[in-house]
Amino acid sequence: MAGPYASAPAKASGAGPAADALAGTRLPHLASxxxxxxxxLAAHAVRxxxxxxEIGGAGLPITGFLTHQPASVTVVDPKIPAHEADALNGVPCRLRHIAAKLQEVALxxxxxxxxxxxxxxxxxxxxRGAVSPELLALAAGATVLVIDYALELERAQGQIGALTGTRTDAPAIDLSLTIxxxxxxxxxxxxxxFLVYGAA
Structure with missing residues (x-):
C-alpha cells in the first residue's frame, strides 16, 4: 500500500462528506x-x-481540532471514513484519513x-504485533508524542511501557484525568x- 504522503487527487472540502470526515463518527462512549x-489538549500540544x-481516531480524529496550519495531517484507523484533501481550514495541507490497520500502511x-x-x-x-518495531520507531522519532489511555483498559496497560520506553526525555505533561x-x-x-513528550 502506498504511504500516506503519496500524491492523490484532491477531494472536495467544506460542508457535507468532508465536514463529516473531519468531525468523525463518535462512538457511544465518546459522544459527550x-x-x-x-x-x-492534543491539538494544543502539536501546534x-x-x-x-494520528494512529486511531476513528471516533473523533484530531483533524477538526487543529488550530495551526500543518503541511500534512494523516490519520490511520480501520474504522475511519477514507478521506483525502489538499487543504485544511482553507489552507494548503496534504490531508489523509486512511481506512486501514496500522500494520498495513508504510508510514x-x-x-x-x-x-x-x-x-x-x-x-x-x-x-504482526500491536506494538510493532515500526510504531516504536515512530514514537522515538516524533518531535512531539501525545498518548491518552484509559487506566482500566488492560490492553493499554500492556502497551504504554513499550511506547514510553522509546523516549529519553521525561514527559513535558503528565495529567491524570477523570471525565x-x-x-x-x-x-x-x-x-x-494524558502524556505529552517533546515541546508542549
Whole structure:
C-alpha cells in the first residue's frame, strides 16, 4: 500500500462528506462534549509541528481540532471514513484519513512530526504485533508524542511501557484525568492518563 504522503487527487472540502470526515463518527462512549477535551489538549500540544500523524481516531480524529496550519495531517484507523484533501481550514495541507490497520500502511512522515495516540488500544494484525518495531520507531522519532489511555483498559496497560520506553526525555505533561460522563464511566474509560513528550 502506498504511504500516506503519496500524491492523490484532491477531494472536495467544506460542508457535507468532508465536514463529516473531519468531525468523525463518535462512538457511544465518546459522544459527550467532555470527551473531546483530549483532542483539544492534543491539538494544543502539536501546534508547532508541520506534520501530524494520528494512529486511531476513528471516533473523533484530531483533524477538526487543529488550530495551526500543518503541511500534512494523516490519520490511520480501520474504522475511519477514507478521506483525502489538499487543504485544511482553507489552507494548503496534504490531508489523509486512511481506512486501514496500522500494520498495513508504510508510514514515513517527513520533517519534524507529531505522533498522536488518543485512546491507546492497539490490536495485532495477523502475525504482526500491536506494538510493532515500526510504531516504536515512530514514537522515538516524533518531535512531539501525545498518548491518552484509559487506566482500566488492560490492553493499554500492556502497551504504554513499550511506547514510553522509546523516549529519553521525561514527559513535558503528565495529567491524570477523570471525565465525568456516564457513558465513559459505564465503559470503564472515565479515569485516564494524558502524556505529552517533546515541546508542549
Amino acid at each position: 462534549p467532555a470527551a473531546a477535551l483530549r483532542q483539544v 508547532h509541528c508541520p506534520h501530524v500523524l 514515513a512522515p517527513p520533517g519534524p512530526y507529531a505522533l498522536v495516540l488518543l485512546g491507546l488500544s492497539l490490536k495485532p494484525f495477523g502475525r 465525568h460522563d456516564e457513558a465513559l464511566r459505564a465503559a470503564g474509560f472515565d479515569r485516564r492518563r
